[in-house]
Amino acid sequence: MGTSTTLHMLLGAVVGWGLLSPLAKNSGWAPxxxxxxxxxxxxxxxxxxxxxxxxxxxxxxxxxxxNPVRNAVMHLMDNKISMGGMADSSTRISRRRQGxxxxxxxxxxxQHASGDTEDEDVGSSPHDQVSNEVVIMGLLLSGMLxxxxxxxxxxxxxxxxxxxxxxxxxxxxxxGVRALGQTDLNPVSGISKLTQLIFALVVPASNPNAVMVNLxxxxxxxxxxQQAGDIMQDLKTGHLIGAAPRAQFYGQLIGSAVxxxxxxAVYRLYNxxxxxxxxxFQVPTAYIWIDxxxxxxxxxxxxxxxxxxxxxxxxxxxxxxxxxxxxxxxxVSSLIPxxxxxxxxxxxxxxFTLARAVGGLLExxxxxxxxxxxxETPLVTLAxxxxxxxxxxxIVNLVMASLGVPCWGT
Numbered sequence: 001m002g003t004s005t006t007l008h009m010l011l012g013a014v015v016g017w018g019l020l021s022p023l024a025k026n027s028g029w030a031p032x033x034x035x036x037x038x039x040x041x042x043x044x045x046x047x048x049x050x051x052x053x054x055x056x057x058x059x060x061x062x063x064x065x066x067n068p069v070r071n072a073v074m075h076l077m078d079n080k081i082s083m084g085g086m087a088d089s090s091t092r093i094s095r096r097r098q099g100x101x102x103x104x105x106x107x108x109x110x111q112h113a114s115g116d117t118e119d120e121d122v123g124s125s126p127h128d129q130v131s132n133e134v135v136i137m138g139l140l141l142s143g144m145l146x147x148x149x150x151x152x153x154x155x156x157x158x159x160x161x162x163x164x165x166x167x168x169x170x171x172x173x174x175x176g177v178r179a180l181g182q183t184d185l186n187p188v189s190g191i192s193k194l195t196q197l198i199f200a201l202v203v204p205a206s207n208p209n210a211v212m213v214n215l216x217x218x219x220x221x222x223x224x225x226q227q228a229g230d231i232m233q234d235l236k237t238g239h240l241i242g243a244a245p246r247a248q249f250y251g252q253l254i255g256s257a258v259x260x261x262x263x264x265a266v267y268r269l270y271n272x273x274x275x276x277x278x279x280x281f282q283v284p285t286a287y288i289w290i291d292x293x294x295x296x297x298x299x300x301x302x303x304x305x306x307x308x309x310x311x312x313x314x315x316x317x318x319x320x321x322x323x324x325x326x327x328x329x330x331x332v333s334s335l336i337p338x339x340x341x342x343x344x345x346x347x348x349x350x351x352f353t354l355a356r357a358v359g360g361l362l363e364x365x366x367x368x369x370x371x372x373x374x375x376e377t378p379l380v381t382l383a384x385x386x387x388x389x390x391x392x393x394x395i396v397n398l399v400m401a402s403l404g405v406p407c408w409g410t
Contacts, residue, residue: 003367004334005341006353006360012337012345013353016045020308020346029303035349037287042347044302049346050193050292051309052316056339057193059320064175128244146220154216156209164202165217168195169224176225177232186229192222193292200296214293266395273401284348316342359383 001009021041024030032039037046143166150162172191180186196218203213231252238248270276277283295301316339326333345353366379 001341001356001360003360003364005338006356008337008341009345009348009353010357012049012342013348013350014345015342016049016346017350020045020048024304027304029305035282037291039302043287043291044305046288046291046347047295047301047305047309048312049343050288050295051313052339052343052346054193054197054292055313055317056320056343057191058197059317059324061175061191061194063324064178068178128246130246130249134249150216150220154212157213157216158203161199161203161213161217165195165199165220168198168217169221172221173224173228177228180229180232186225188222188226188229191225192218192289195221196289196292197296205297210297211290211293214296215289218289218292266398269398269402273398282349288347 021034021044024041024044025034030039030041030044032043034040035042037043146166147159147162150157150165151159172195176186176188176191196214199214199217202217203210207213234252235245235248237243238245270281274281277286319336320339323333323336323338326336363379367376371379
């Protein structure tokens with residue numbers, strides 16, 4: 001996550017659990033137990049964190065859309081001027097004086113697009129590429145499979161809403177890939193919240209299944225953006241080491257098919273051994289999703305949650321715009337808390353955030369004192385080992401518990 005992100009999460013935990021939580025409890029706005037998602041302070045501060053997430057996501061995604069649209073409009077305007085008879089040398093000089101001459105990088109892009117530049121060796125041979133016919137057929141077949149399976153499993157959803165969710169997922173997947181490539185962060189949570197906000201307009205609140213439709217639509221867009229980002233990173237890594245895209249493509253198809261079965265089986269195994277949700281598996285993201293659906297339909301707001309959510313939304317509108325304006329000054333920008341990280345620190349329990357803050361501080365110490373000597377690879381390897389070890393042991397504990405064998409942590 002990086003040191004600044006984990007510290008922003010820590011700030012969110014301090015504000016949410018150290019300030020807002022006691023205030024809501026002592027004021028009688030959240031009379032239930034602290035960890036109760038409906039009447040406790042945890043269910044109260046989640047509305048504030050949701051408001052922060054929404055404004056940060058909408059502004060960040062809006063800027064992400066604005067830049068390519070602006071570039072495309074400028075490109076079309078330049079082409080229109082060129083086609084208007086301004087190709088002679090005297091007119092070109094006039095255009096340079098007026099500041100309308102395309103930049104060097106844009107001219108190179110236009111030359112490359114028109115085939116005026118020499119073709120560079122950028123990767124595998126054409127025989128290792130996936131053909132356009134396979135891509136188009138795969139998109140059509142996978143789209144039909146997605147729409148059909150959702151209509152079978154969630155038969156309460158109108159067909160038009162499933163089709164809109166699928167089309168939105170295509171657009172937002174491209175947005176997620178662009179964001180991941182530019183910032184090394186795939187804003188899938190923001191993308192799903194944006195879809196939920198759009199579907200609040202598509203599906204009327206009078207529909208008895210409005211919340212369910214909203215949840216499924218957001219899940220489709222988040223899954224599409226998440227998988228698109230992961231595949232992009234896989235293909236980029238393969239490109240760097242010279243792997244054949246076609247081989248990766250078939251490997252991803254096999255992995256997706258097997259993974260769908262294995263993940264469903266593992267979930268069933270977890271659900272048969274442990275109660276979900278429970279104190280051990282609290283699934284906070286599930287509550288975030290359903291509360292976001294209720295929020296966009298104006299349902300279930302506890303006392304004074306609207307006022308505090310609006311206040312924090314205003315504050316993080318300003319901070320997000322300021323971070324974007326200071327993107328060329330990374331140190332100053334890193335001091336301003338990011339909305340998503342701040343909100344995550346609010347809706348998760350402090351123990352979740354504290355562990356990540358410790359990891360972030362260890363990363364800072366490594367970069368400050370040891371990276372020049374050892375590089376970054378040992379730290380990444382260590383972090384990967386911690387994640388892998390915990391994941392493997394959780395599966396071992398799960399299997400042992402399902403067999404009735406005493407296991408670690410029980």
